[in-house]
Amino acid sequence: MKNIILSSIAFVFLFTACNQKNKEVENLNSEIVAPAVETPSIDVNDIKPEIEIKKAASSSFSINGVVNEYLSLKNALVNDDSKAAALAAEKLVVTLSDLNSSSLDSKGKNNFDGIAAEMIKDLKHISGNAGKMDHQREYFALLSKEVTDLVKNFGTDRKLYKDYCPMYDGGKSGYWISETKEIKNPYYGSEMLSCGGIVETLK
Known part of the structure; x- marks a missing residue:
């Protein structure tokens, strides 16, 4: 009988302790509140200036100087002036080397750099x-x-003409650009000027 009473007391004690523990956990969970997360609002006007800057940077790239130097070289050959052609070619190398293509996108830059290297x-x-x-x-x-x-x-700010001479190189490569x-x-x-x-x- 004594053992039964002791067992009952132990059971009540364990039940009370577990119940108290559950209440403590519930209270703890109720106290833990997830912090509110603020979602930043995005205004289209905030990114517009970046787009405009990129457009402005791309529009700053110009091959007009390259075209002008090429035309000087072409005209020297028209005039049968080999020395003037050599000097014009030197100037065009400098113009190409100084032309900054960093404002172009990666595809445009690779395209320009490849053509410039061959030139x-x-x-x-x-x-x-x-x-x-x-x-x-x-x-x-x-x-x-x-x-x-x-x-x-890449375009240019002037109208140009692609001309062709069927007599040169058997008609394979007799093209040039003229203003x-x-x-x-x-x-x-002068041998066959026209x-x-x-x-x-x-x-």
């Missing part, structure tokens, strides 16, 4: 071979293709 290779052949007009004209043909790609990809409608052939100069025609207008 510089060809220009060094022209600048380093004063007195060798045939050699200069051979690399001018390659240069003209690259300048055409440059104009078509006038009048045909003045840089591949033959040989060729306009095949495309570039704007």
